[in-house]
Amino acid sequence: MPQITVDYSDRLADGFDRPALARDLHTAVVDIAAARPPACKTRFRRTEDVVVGPDTDGHAHVHVHIALLPGRTDETRAKLTEAVLGLLRQYVEPTEGLVLHASAEVRELNASYRTFEGE
Template identity: 60%
Template sequence: MPQITVDYSATMAPAFDQAAFAQALHTAVVEIAAAKPEACKTLFRRAEFTAFGYEDPEEERHAIVHVTLGLLAGRTDETKAKLTETVLELLREHVEDDGFTLHASAEIRDLDPSYRKYES
């Protein structure tokens, strides 16, 4: 915990500093949600094809990024809101303006009580 997943359009890959974003995000999760630094894990998933509205996806004028944070239950709604707002700010800082419109979103999910992890 936390389990963080970042889904993003391939269009934005050259403009997205993933390493710096992950480091800043982990710091924010520790500060805002009281996570342990060594528990922060982020998986980036690049989507080769994304579509926006009725526009031609081949023109690559839009990029989509969605960040999902899975946390153990117990955080207040205020903490979750602060964290999602911070995620959006960090995206603004770590995605360069590269000629596309960026559609960014973030959400916090409580991990199910059945959540377990394995390390080896």
Template identity: 60%
Template sequence: MPQITVDHSRFLSFDREGFARGLHTAVVEIAAAKPEACKTQFRPSEVTAFGYDDPADLGHAVVHVTIGLLAGRTDETKAELTGAVLELLREHIENDGVATLHASAEIRDLDPSYRKFEE
């Protein structure tokens, strides 16, 4: 915990390492997570479809960040964290204006069945 996934259009100019460092700092400072518990997976998508536009035109780019936390954070804490995530995306994605960038973030409570192991 936290379990973080970042789904994004492959063609984005995205400083993923810098984003992950900033994101982990924000999760620790805002949501009281432990630094060593922060794990982020980036999942670039080959095709991003938007409305009826032709995906081959690359006119739209999408990035969505999902953060799974153990239950107990207030709605205010979650909103503060998603706001910080969106600011970090602005800082770490170079938008050249060719594509419209659609960025979003959400916090989810991990199910009580959540378990993990480390070896």
């Protein structure tokens, strides 16, 4: 916990500083949602195709999913979501000819969530 997944358009790959986003995102999750730094895990998934409305060209997207253990208030989750959007503005460079659609969601992990660490 937290489990963080970032889906992003492949068209953004060259101008998207993913390591810096992950670093600052982990800091935000610790500062805002009281997560433990070693528990922060982020994976990036590049998506090839984005269709927005009837358009198949001219759009790119980044969506950040953050799943936390239960117990955070709606206010805390909203504050974290706003922080994520600010980080995306900082670390995703505008690409000429593309409209960027950025979004984020912070949700609670289901009660069935389990984890282990091992070698």
